[in-house]
Amino acid sequence: MQRELNGGLDDRSVAFLWGCIADLDKIAPLINEECCASYFTNLRTMAQVAASPYLPRAI
Template sequence: MNTLPPPPDPLLLPVRDPRARDLVLDYADMHALVADLVLPGDASMYAMSAMETSRELIRHSFYRYEFATVAVTHSLFALEHVLAERLATDEPLHVLIQRAADAGLITAGLAADLDKIVPLINEEYCASYFTKLRTMAQAAAAPHLPAAT
């Protein structure tokens, strides 16, 4: 059985990512950055879970700045879900954003900002990435790998 090595003694605290220096003074201040990121109580569990995950990723980006990028991606999943529910349709996110702006659910300015982000996170890229992850996980889970010939 493969196990992780024991943690070093004493367990060290994570080190602040220097790229977070312009955001806050210390980790406790990260709470203020995410305090207003809340959904109404009647939001779906999916949206609430995705937003909570995004909040925590933003908070922990104090230690690993790349978590902020993952947080944005995760919050877009929540946005897509909420807009699909509110507009009663199942269309791609860029279409939902335009329809939400037309319906007055979001401002035109927000729609324009989102239109800049959404093309960076497209379905083909995500599918390709997850295919690679799945292949790596299957290889790691295999009881043995055949010898290369």
């Protein structure tokens, strides 16, 4: 988040962030404990908000 606040993300950071979102999309539905599932769902939401101005680039 700090990079976003200090001028934006570079291509490498955008790719990493979208990769994290994809991982969270796979992992979060598998978590059975409510507080943990909530944490990772919120983490995914924050990542999505940070990534939303950027489209993932094909690598």
